[in-house]
Amino acid sequence: MVILTNYGNQTILVKSLWVFGFKGLLGKTLGKREWSGFVFNSGLHPLPFKLEPASEWQGLVVQNDVLNASIAKGLAFVGIAHSHASKPLLVKIQKAIEAPEEKTP
Numbered sequence: 001m002v003i004l005t006n007y008g009n010q011t012i013l014v015k016s017l018w019v020f021g022f023k024g025l026l027g028k029t030l031g032k033r034e035w036s037g038f039v040f041n042s043g044l045h046p047l048p049f050k051l052e053p054a055s056e057w058q059g060l061v062v063q064n065d066v067l068n069a070s071i072a073k074g075l076a077f078v079g080i081a082h083s084h085a086s087k088p089l090l091v092k093i094q095k096a097i098e099a100p101e102e103k104t105p
Helices: 025-030 065-073
Strands: 002-005 012-022 033-039 049-051 056-059 076-082 089-092
Touching (some): 002 076, 012 025, 012 065, 033 065, 049 056, 065 076
Antiparallel strands (some): 002 056, 012 033, 076 089
16 A cells, blocks of 8 residues: 655645666666566556545555565665656665564464
8 A cells, every 4th residue: 555645835746656666776777677566556546646644645555465575675766756746756665564463372
């Protein structure tokens, strides 16, 4: 799940969302993607979406083996294009924290 929060005082337009991965740190440094995918339908709120100040936008990305492998290596990112920047916002995808298993007596 992707959650965007508008902390500013102006409405922004969220234009597009995509995910991508790099082969290694050198590939990331050089900007050479190993794979990428554009999110056409983000599930909860369709794009483009007007994001008012102090509000959130939530979207969904289907995870597959390729994305999970890149997340495990720390080389998966999400890109968000919006109205207040000429370049997209790039954010590293964090590995989910798993809850510890409960021990049964």
